[in-house]
Each structure stands twice: as C-alpha cells, then as structure tokens.
Amino acid sequence: MNNNNNKIIEVRNLVKRFGNFVANDNLSFDVYKGEIFGFLGANGAGKTTAIKILSGLSYPSSGKIMVAGYDVYKQRNKIKRSIGYMSQKFSLYEDLTVRENIHFYAGIYGLPFKQIQNRTNELIEELGIQEMANKMIADLPLGWRQKLAFSVAIFHKPKIVFLDEPTSGVDPITRRQFWDMIYRSAEKGITVFVTTHYMDEAEYCDRVSIMVDGKIEALDTPTKLKENFGVNLIEDVFIKLARK
Amino acid sequence: MNCIELNNINKSFGTIKALADINLNIKKSEFFGLIGPDGAGKTTLIRIITTLLIPDNGKVFINGISAFKNFKQMRKIIGYMPGKFSLYQDLSVEENLQFFATVFGTTIHENYHLIEDIYVRLEPFKNRRAGALSGGMKQKLALCCALIHKPEFLILDEPTTGVDAVSRQEFWEMLNRLKKEGITIVVSTPYMNEANQCDRVALIQKGKILQTDTPENIVASYSKKLYSLKSDKLYESYKLLEKFDKLSAVHLFGQELHLSTNNNQDTTKIVREFLDKHKIEVKISEIKPIIEDCFMDLMLNDE
Numbered sequence: 001m002n003n004n005n006n007k008i009i010e011v012r013n014l015v016k017r018f019g020n021f022v023a024n025d026n027l028s029f030d031v032y033k034g035e036i037f038g039f040l041g042a043n044g045a046g047k048t049t050a051i052k053i054l055s056g057l058s059y060p061s062s063g064k065i066m067v068a069g070y071d072v073y074k075q076r077n078k079i080k081r082s083i084g085y086m087s088q089k090f091s092l093y094e095d096l097t098v099r100e101n102i103h104f105y106a107g108i109y110g111l112p113f114k115q116i117q118n119r120t121n122e123l124i125e126e127l128g129i130q131e132m133a134n135k136m137i138a139d140l141p142l143g144w145r146q147k148l149a150f151s152v153a154i155f156h157k158p159k160i161v162f163l164d165e166p167t168s169g170v171d172p173i174t175r176r177q178f179w180d181m182i183y184r185s186a187e188k189g190i191t192v193f194v195t196t197h198y199m200d201e202a203e204y205c206d207r208v209s210i211m212v213d214g215k216i217e218a219l220d221t222p223t224k225l226k227e228n229f230g231v232n233l234i235e236d237v238f239i240k241l242a243r244k
Numbered sequence: 245m246n247c248i249e250l251n252n253i254n255k256s257f258g259t260i261k262a263l264a265d266i267n268l269n270i271k272k273s274e275f276f277g278l279i280g281p282d283g284a285g286k287t288t289l290i291r292i293i294t295t296l297l298i299p300d301n302g303k304v305f306i307n308g309i310s311a312f313k314n315f316k317q318m319r320k321i322i323g324y325m326p327g328k329f330s331l332y333q334d335l336s337v338e339e340n341l342q343f344f345a346t347v348f349g350t351t352i353h354e355n356y357h358l359i360e361d362i363y364v365r366l367e368p369f370k371n372r373r374a375g376a377l378s379g380g381m382k383q384k385l386a387l388c389c390a391l392i393h394k395p396e397f398l399i400l401d402e403p404t405t406g407v408d409a410v411s412r413q414e415f416w417e418m419l420n421r422l423k424k425e426g427i428t429i430v431v432s433t434p435y436m437n438e439a440n441q442c443d444r445v446a447l448i449q450k451g452k453i454l455q456t457d458t459p460e461n462i463v464a465s466y467s468k469k470l471y472s473l474k475s476d477k478l479y480e481s482y483k484l485l486e487k488f489d490k491l492s493a494v495h496l497f498g499q500e501l502h503l504s505t506n507n508n509q510d511t512t513k514i515v516r517e518f519l520d521k522h523k524i525e526v527k528i529s530e531i532k533p534i535i536e537d538c539f540m541d542l543m544l545n546d547e
Contacts, residue, residue, distance in 0.1 A: 041408070042409075042410055042411070043378065043380060043408045044378055044379075045408075141283065142281075142282050165406070168406060168434075169405065169434045170281055170434075171280075171281035171284075171543065172281070172436060172536050172539055172540050173540055173543055173544070174281075176495055176496045179496055180482075183479050187479075197408055197412075198435070199409050200497075200498055200536075201498070203497075203498025222498070222499060223499065235409050238410070239409060239410055242408070242409070243410055
C-alpha cells in the first residue's frame with residue numbers, strides 16, 4: 001500500500017515559529033491513503049500546531065506540505081472541504097437535536113438537501129439511535145455523543161479525518177466501539193489521523209509518530225517501535241523518548 | 245481503621261440518578277482510587293466526601309465524625325484538588341500559594357517540607373500569573389495549594405485527565421511520596437491502568453460501585469478464562485468472532501483480541517478451527533486479565 005501514489009499527506013521540512021519559539025522543528029513524514037495514523041506527543045510538543053497547519057487553519061513558517069493533493073499555502077479552502085475534524089472538547093451543538101446537528105454540518109459542507117435527508121436517515125438507522133434522533137445532544141450519554149460526532153465528521157465523505165483525543169473519558173466498551181467505527185471507515189478508504197493520551201490506543205494504529213519538543217523522534221508501526229526500543233508497551237516507548 | 249466511611253449514599257440531579265447506594269470505607273493512610281469513565285459519578289462522589297455536596301440520603305463519617313454537620317471542621321483536614329483548574333488565574337504562583345496558606349491560618353514556611361519536592365520546579369516561575377502556566381505546571385501548583393495547610397486527607401478529582409503519559413507518571417510519583425508522609429489519598433481517574441498505582445480501588449460505572457478491592461484481588465477474582473489472539477487479519481478475525489457463540493466476549497485490544505469464555509472447553513482449538521474455515525491463521529494463548537478486562541466484564545454483567 002505504501003507507494004508514492006497513495007500519499008494523502010506529504011510533509012517536508014515543516015517549520016512553524018511563534019516569535020523565537022519553534023513549535024514544529026523541521027517535520028517530515030507521509031501518511032498513506034486508508035491508513036490509521038497515530039500522532040502522539042507530550043503536552044506542548046507541537047501536535048496541535050501541526051494539526052492546525054495540516055487542516056488549513058494556519059500557515060507554516062516554511063516547508064512543503066500537501067494535504068489530499070492540495071498545497072497548504074495556496075489551496076486551504078480545498079483542503080478544508082476534503083477533511084473532517086472532531087475534537088473531544090467540542091464536537092456537537094448541545095442545544096440542537098441529533099438530526100439538527102447532522103443537517104447543520106452536512107449543510108456547511110454544501111451537500112444537497114435531498115441527499116442530506118436520505119443520508120441522515122441512513123446514518124440514524126446504522127447507529128441504531130432512532131429513538132434518540134429528536135433528542136437534544138445534551139441529553140445523550142457521552143459515548144453516543146462521541147460516536148455521533150465521528151459519524152458527523154465523516155458525513156461528507158472526506159479523504160482524511162482528524163480526531164483530536166476522541167475517546168477521552170469514554171468507558172472501555174464504548175471506546176472499543178469507537179475504534180471499530182474507525183476501522184470501518186479506514187476500510188472504506190478514509191485516512192484517519194488521530195491523537196490520544198491513552199497509550200494502549202496507539203496500538204490500534206497502523207503507524208505511530210511520537211513528537212517531543214517540536215520534533216518527530218520516532219515513527220513506525222507499533223510492533224516495530226516496541227521492538228526497536230526493547231519494550232512491551234507503547235507507553236514505555238513514549239516515556240523513554242519524552243523523558244530523555 | 246476506617247477514616248472515611250460512606251453509608252448508603254444516594255444522589256440524583258433531576259431525573260438523573262448520579263449515585264445509587266454507595267458504600268465505601270477508606271482506611272487511614274490508604275491510597276484509594278475511584279476508577280471509572282466520565283459520567284460514572286466520580287466527581288459527585290468526591291464532592292460529597294469533601295462536604296461540598298449533600299447527598300439525598302446516606303451518611304458520611306470522617307474520622308468517625310458526621311461530615312455534614314461538622315463541615316467547617318472537616319474542611320480544615322481535607323485538601324481538595326478539583327478536576328477543573330480553580331486557582332486565581334490573575335494571581336502569581338506565589339500569591340496563590342500565599343493566599344491558600346493564609347485562608348487556612350498557616351504560612352508557606354510552616355508546611356514547606358510537604359510541598360518542597362513539587363514547588364522547587366515551580367519556583368523559577370513564581371512571579372508568573374497562574375493563568376499563564378502550562379498544563380503540567382498548573383497541576384503542580386494546584387497540588388501545592390491543596391497541601392499547604394497540611395491536610396490529613398488529600399482528595400483529587402481526575403488530576404491526570406488530558407495529561408500526557410510522562411506527566412501522568414510524574415504525578416503518580418509525587419502522590420506516592422505524599423503517601424509516605426501518612427496522608428490519606430483519594431484520587432479519581434478514567435484511565436483504567438492507573439488503578440495499579442493505588443492500594444485499593446473502587447470500579448465505578450453509572451453511579452454504582454461494581455467492585456472494591458486491591459488491584460491484585462480484582463484481577464485475581466476474574467472468573468472467566470481469558471485468551472489473547474494475534475493474527476495478520478486481526479480485524480477480520482474480530483468481525484467473525486463477534487458472531488461466534490462459543491465465546492462470552494471478544495474485545496479489541498490494540499494489536500490483539502482478548503477472548504473470554506465461561507466454559508471448560510478447549511478454546512484454543514475451537515477458535516483455531518473456526519477461523520481456519522475462513523483461512524485465517526492465528527496465535528492464541530491463555531493470559532492473565534488486566535483491570536480493563538475486569539472492568540468490561542463487570543460492566544457487561546451489570547447490564
């Protein structure tokens with residue numbers, strides 16, 4: 001799968017400075033189509049800065065970066081249309097119903113009304129939440145909220161979805177249902193770019209990068225990372241790198 | 245000796261039952277963990293223990309004294325670190341600490357030995373406004389402020405949530421040093437593997453305590469047989485095994501599956517034969533459960 005034609009994110013020498021502070025220090029990496037890519041790092045390592053650049057929300061200071069075939073300097077609007085985004089902190093409008101939230105997001109991405117209606121019904125059925133469809137998001141259990149937020153983030157069939165700590169605080173069974181959804185969308189060809197503080201979740205990813213102080217210090221499959229560092233858990237790899 | 249005792253605690257918010265019949269005994273100098281996901285009732289329980297919230301019914305005794313009637317007395321011996329950063333953002337690091345010391349009628353100097361380890365790392369920033377600190381630094385300052393009156397009890401609500409793995413480990417190391425000072429510590433966390441840092445834990449889900457014991461005993465009391473399965477076609481195996489009725493549960497576990505069974509069957513053989521029909525080769529071995537296996541098992545039994 002890892003041939004050049006399949007690159008969906010291409011980052012070469014990405015540098016981002018804020019005054020004298022270098023938040024992203026010469027990052028170079030590729031992400032492939034349909035891959036589940038784990039983007040790990042300590043708080044303040046520069047993950048959010050990099051995600052903002054990759055999702056077309058901020059400009060890099062220098063470097064060549066292509067996302068979904070578009071240039072982050074010149075084609076930011078095209079990038080925004082090609083990606084989905086979900087965060088733990090804010091994902092859905094609490095005072096809108098399930099149905100209204102789906103309509104709202106799909107509308108923003110400019111899907112035709114007829115299509116939105118049909119697909120909304122399909123989605124509600126797929127998630128098995130018919131009886132919750134007209135409830136406010138505020139009344140939904142957290143687990144359902146996160147599953148719905150993910151479905152909404154990929155509703156417009158983006159090429160890449162960015163997930164920023166999507167499972168924080170979610171119970172272990174719902175967390176697994178969430179990963180099952182991630183696997184299913186990756187099988188459909190959606191690339192998943194995910195951050196998490198649960199180190200065991202890194203093991204669900206095809207490849208994992210670990211950022212320390214603005215640099216990517218390791219990038220490989222979870223198995224190879226553990227082998228290379230001679231440890232049994234990704235958590236130990238992370239601690240070895242971040243505590244250096 | 246039990247120094248925190250909760251008897252039949254119930255608490256509802258409107259129609260939502262946040263806590264149902266909670267009974268809990270925490271011993272002196274114990275390091276006690278409340279383990280559960282968001283919405284389990286951890287924060288409500290902590291607010292009740294810290295006398296900030298009155299339950300609908302049930303009793304709380306701290307050092308044998310009824311906590312709510314004597315809440316002023318209780319607050320002198322409790323140090324509380326809420327889940328949300330609650331210090332004064334526009335005061336400096338030093339001013340915040342000074343403030344909390346004064347409110348509790350003490351001085352930074354008097355109890356400095358308790359916070360010294362932690363505070364030395366904050367000291368270079370002592371003139372910085374608390375609001376301008378990094379997440380890890382805020383957390384350390386909040387801990388110092390909770391400790392400055394030398395409490396008998398330190399109660400922390402999700403101190404490690406959203407914090408990276410390294411800072412989490414450092415935080416647990418700090419708490420372990422405080423335990424050696426004889427402070428009774430109650431800490432909540434959604435990270436199941438952090439249960440192993442505690443002397444005893446209560447596993448909490450949907451307002452109920454599923455089990456209370458030492459992490460070792462919880463793992464030892466797991467009643468099923470548990471297997472790890474590895475395969476190049478892991479997700480495909482998972483989808484097939486989900487529908488395979490000879491197992492009680494199948495869970496994704498990173499690059500493995502965990503299979504559990506009640507039966508005295510040769511699970512290795514049965515699963516291998518089943519997947520062989522789909523031309524999938526697997527490695528299966530019996531394993532010991534971790535807290536997360538136990539938590540999921542208890543959750544499913546409870547439903």
